[in-house]
Amino acid sequence: xxxxxxxxxxxxxxxxxxxxxxxxxxxxxxxxxxxxxxxxxxxxxxxxxxxxxxxxxxxxxxxxxxxxxxxxxxxxxxxxxxxxxxxxxxxxxxxxxxxxxxxxxxxxxxxxxxxxxxxxxxxxxxxxxxxxxxxxxxxxxxxxxxxxxxxxxxxxxxxxxxxxxxxxxxxxxxxxxxxxxxxxxxxxxxxxxxxxxxxxxxxxxxxxxxxxxxxxxxxxxxxxxxx
Numbered sequence: 001x002x003x004x005x006x007x008x009x010x011x012x013x014x015x016x017x018x019x020x021x022x023x024x025x026x027x028x029x030x031x032x033x034x035x036x037x038x039x040x041x042x043x044x045x046x047x048x049x050x051x052x053x054x055x056x057x058x059x060x061x062x063x064x065x066x067x068x069x070x071x072x073x074x075x076x077x078x079x080x081x082x083x084x085x086x087x088x089x090x091x092x093x094x095x096x097x098x099x100x101x102x103x104x105x106x107x108x109x110x111x112x113x114x115x116x117x118x119x120x121x122x123x124x125x126x127x128x129x130x131x132x133x134x135x136x137x138x139x140x141x142x143x144x145x146x147x148x149x150x151x152x153x154x155x156x157x158x159x160x161x162x163x164x165x166x167x168x169x170x171x172x173x174x175x176x177x178x179x180x181x182x183x184x185x186x187x188x189x190x191x192x193x194x195x196x197x198x199x200x201x202x203x204x205x206x207x208x209x210x211x212x213x214x215x216x217x218x219x220x221x222x223x224x225x226x227x
Contacts, residue, residue: 014113014135014168016043017210018192020078022146022199023050027060033203034064038071040207042197044190046093048078061087076113084112091115093137096124105132115170120153122160129165135190136161140173141183146194147173155186162187177209184217 019042068075074090077083079098091113116128118136125136138157140150158169170190171183200206
């Protein structure tokens with residue numbers, strides 16, 4: 001099966017704060033916090049829900065999609081291709097055991113996003129890129145309260161990703177406003193954040209702080225580093 005490439009203009013826009021929703025929040029609380037993150041400048045939202053209530057998941061996903069449309073952001077679904085397709089989300093993110101990338105790429109077509117978890121494994125990243133992943137996630141970059149047993153990954157993986165694969169790199173795991181700048185300097189295009197964003201006293205202000213980091217990093221990037 002031929003890989004369906006994402007248009008260059010879309011791939012170039014894969015940059016910014018990637019807000020990953022926390023588990024165990026009531027739908028109204030989740031939507032309020034996501035709205036605040038979007039107001040602060042989050043560019044992407046990933047709906048992550050490990051519960052088994054498919055009706056509730058679909059309702060929440062549709063509500064999140066409407067919010068993202070309102071703010072010009074994009075919604076991806078974690079680990080559930082069927083849900084992403086059913087609600088018309090902007091893409092899906094798959095971990096190592098969450099389905100075949102090739103199958104997802106074919107189902108999504110060329111206009112929707114496919115993200116892949118690569119952990120600390122650059123060869124996994126290389127294979128995912130060959131199968132059509134639009135961005136590659138590496139982590140955990142720092143100790144993570146969400147996944148305390150996650151393997152640690154080196155920021156150098158993101159540098160290699162940009163240089164060798166020319167695919168946007170996403171940093172995940174224990175990221176805070178205080179430790180994010182070196183990840184951007186290492187080549188991260190996306191910062192995937194859960195706790196530091198959604199547990200902040202002021203979610204919108206915390207998202208805005210990340211937005212400012214991206215603005216500062218963009219001024220420091222030489223033109224040759226862009227895709």
